[in-house]
Amino acid sequence: MAETNTVTIRGVSKAFGRGDAAVRVLHDVSVDIARQEFFTLLGPSGCGKTTLLRLVAGFEIADSGSIRIEGQDVTHAPPFRRPVNTVFQNYALFPHLTVEQNVAFSLEEQRLPRDQIRQRVGEALEMVRMQTYARRRPSDLSGGQQQRVALARALAPRPKLLLLDEPLSALDLKLRKEMQIELKQLQAEAGITFLFVTHDQEEALALSDRVAVMQGGRILQMGPPREIYEAPTHRFVADFIGDINLLDGEATGGGVRVAGGQTLPVQVSRPGPVTLAIRPERARLVAAGTGVMDATLVHSAYLGTATLHKLQLASGGDFLIRQSDPVQAAPEKGSRVGIALPTDALQVLQE
Known part of the structure; x- marks a missing residue:
């Protein structure tokens, strides 16, 4: 049976240090990355995402578990024995070499024929639209060109497999946005599996076929960007990916009663305290007394394509509503308003 995954990771753990001073950075991580997939590891600093990428690259060796690339066990193989290349955050270009010499360097190390090296360098530079810069040195290039x-x-x-360790973080915001589009197009054109590491939520959602959100050395949730954003299963995932409203409630046989509000017909597996999550753009501002709960309007900010309303609940917590209705005027500051919550937009979260 043909191998369908580029990467297969099973039960990988990693700690740095020994004895009581050891710090466990990965805990029994397993993941499959399909061929030609753009797969992203997303999480805050210290969550283990870069360590996992370095294990796949061979720069670190796992304490336990296995890593397979194209069906081959590479768990203990050195980097040069793996069909992998890495793009680092700092580019790591040789300053004394020209652009074409930088691109040719690894091909020359493989002792490929000169005409084959010339062909591959030309193809690679054409792919990234840098063929007219072939004779320049890195110091003559902008950050995006480098x-x-x-x-x-x-x-x-x-x-x-191409590993990318936060490769866009050194670029300014406008250039980073441009490079995101180019990177996605490049991956589709090259037909290579990309394993991308970032702490930027918007970047992960824009680029990826699937995203794995990590915290504390574990993958909390994995799936397509829309699923990660619209249907988070953990409180950390919901709070980390974009703006979110979190409501404490009590699950009963008839649904979930939110603090200071109505009972919502939300299915919960067992009774007791729960947390509900809803994105600001899925909630609606309505007249007081006509929604699930009432609140006080603290501030409204016009954003061009939408208006962001900040409300204060009776419980003292904040609530955000992003309403895309340029015609509707915002209520006056300090006025009493209602909050409408579509039940299909509510998510029940795990801690």
Whole structure:
């Protein structure tokens, strides 16, 4: 049976240090990454995402578990024995070499024929639209151009897997947005599996076929970007990915009664305290007394495509509503308003 995954990780754990001073950074992590998939590890600093990428690259060795690439066990293989290339945050270009020499470097190390090296360098530079800069040195290039050269150098050997460790974080916001689009197009054109590491939620949602959200050395939730955003299963995932409203409630046989509000027909597996989550754009501002609960309008900010309302609940907590209705005027500050909550937009969260 043909291997359908580029990467298969099973029960991988990793700690740094020994004895009582040991720090466990990965706890029994398992994940499959399909061929030609753009897969992203997302999480805050210290969650273990970069360590997991380094284990796949071979820069670190797992304490337990296994890693397979294209069906081959590479758990203890050195980096040069893996069909993998890495693009780093700092680009790591050789300053004394030209663009084409930087791209050709790994091909020359493989002792490929000169004409084959020339062909692959040309193809890689054309792919990232840098062929007219072939004779320049890195110091003559902008940050975005250097990033393209780093990508070309990584793609030229035609790896089965490309690892990208926060490669856009050094760019300014406008250029980062442009490079996100180019990176996604490049991955589709190259037909190579990408394993991408970032702490930027918007970047992960924009680029990925699937996202794995990590915290404390574990994968909390994994799935397509829309599922991660609209149907988070853990409180951390909901709070980490974009703006979210969290409501404490009590589950009963008839649904969930929210503090200071009505009982909502939300299905819960067992009675007791629960947390409900809803995105600001899914809630609606309505007249007082006509919603699930009432609140006081604290502030409204016009954002162009929407208006963001900040409310204060009777319990003292804040609640955000992002309403895309340019015609409707915002109520006056301090006025009493109602909150409408579509039940299909509510998520029951785990801690």
